[in-house]
Amino acid sequence: MPTTQQLQDFAQQVRRDIVRMVHAVKSGHPGGSLGCNEFLTVLYQEVMEYSTEFDMDGKNEDLFFLSNGHISPVFYSVLARSGFFPVEELATFRLLNTRLQGHPTTHDKLPGVRMASGSLGQGMSNAIGAAEAKKLNGDDKLVYSLHGDGELQEGQIWEAAMYAAGKNIDNYIATIDYNGQQIDGSTNDVLPMGDLKAKFEAFGWTVLDVExxxxxxxxxxxxxxxxxxxxxxxxxxxLLHTEMGNGIDFMMYTHAWHGKPPSDEQLAEALRQNPETLGDY
Structure with a gap:
């Protein structure tokens, strides 16, 4: 198992990847990517059991589904640095004919990507289907998914949540990026979420808070x-209580960096705050 310092070094390099990718094409979503960085680092570097010899069946390995697909920069960086595809390919982010589209897609068969995402609300349904398939196949590995808290304003999430509890889908862990921010402002201003723990519990889930x-x-x-x-x-x-833009001080505590690239000067400052640890692509 990696040490805490090794995981921190991994996450710091991923932060550099995120801002460099978004800056290079003047497009992308750094805020949520930075906020979910540590989670995906721990998930892929320590928690999940998987093979980098990727296939869509995913038999006898843990599976992950990214529902809030706009945070693709962090997903691509973690996948590449976990061995799914060459780190150098990160330089093709959002370019024409790249496998690293702004929102993940499956038609180019990018290793590690199990669903096309970006149209919010669909990832839980996909993950539940995979979890049910594992039960039917006698596969004891787990299914994980990640969702934005603003995404929970989509009705399909709650249909899926009701189904998962009703059908005892107990080989499934859904994580909510609970940062209180979305593209138009705070979730409380756009559409208050209420007590999310109580809501999921009322739907029949076991709920944990990671403050x-x-x-x-x-x-x-x-x-x-x-x-x-x-x-x-x-x-x-x-319920993972995160900070959008975490690790870069001028991107934190605001929704402003949900989908905005840094300028040249801002990139330099972000990189100054996060020196290389594993080497840039």
Missing amino acids: KGNDIDSIKAGLAEAKALTGKGKPVCV
């Missing part, structure tokens, strides 16, 4: 607890 959602050790402990709660008849929801 320090950008802290490596807290994420490790939270996911370990979530994993221990699988197999008990209920799906598991992790």
Whole structure:
């Protein structure tokens, strides 16, 4: 298992990748990518059991579905640095004919990508289907998904949540990026979410809060607890309290960086705050 320092170094390099990718094409979504960086780092570097010899069946390995597909920069960086495809390919982000589209797609068969996402609300349904398939096949591995909190304003999420509990999909862990921000402002201003823990519990889920959602050790402990709660008849929801733009001080505490690239000067400052650890692409 990697040490906490190794995971922090990995996450720091991913931060550099995110801002460089978005800056290069003057397009993309750095805020949420930075906020979910530590989670995906821990998930792929420590928690999930998977093969980088990727196939869509995913038999006898844990599966991950990214529902809030606009945070593709962090997803691509973590996949590349976990060995799914060459790190150098990150330089093709959002270019014409690239496999690294602004929102993940499956038609180019990019290793690690199991669904086309970006149209919010669909990832939970996809993940539940995969989890049911594992049960039918006698496969004891788990299915994970990630969702934005603003995404929970989509009705399909709650249809899927009702189904997962009703059908005892207990080999499934859904994590919510609970940062309180979305493209048009705070979730409380756009459409208040209310008590998310109470809502998921009312739908029949087991719910955990990870208050320090950008802290490596807290994420490790939270996911370990979530994993221990699988197999008990209920799906598991992790409410991960994160900070949009985490790790770059001028991008934090605001929704402004949801979908805005940094200028040349801002990129330089972001990179100054996050020196190379694993080497730039």
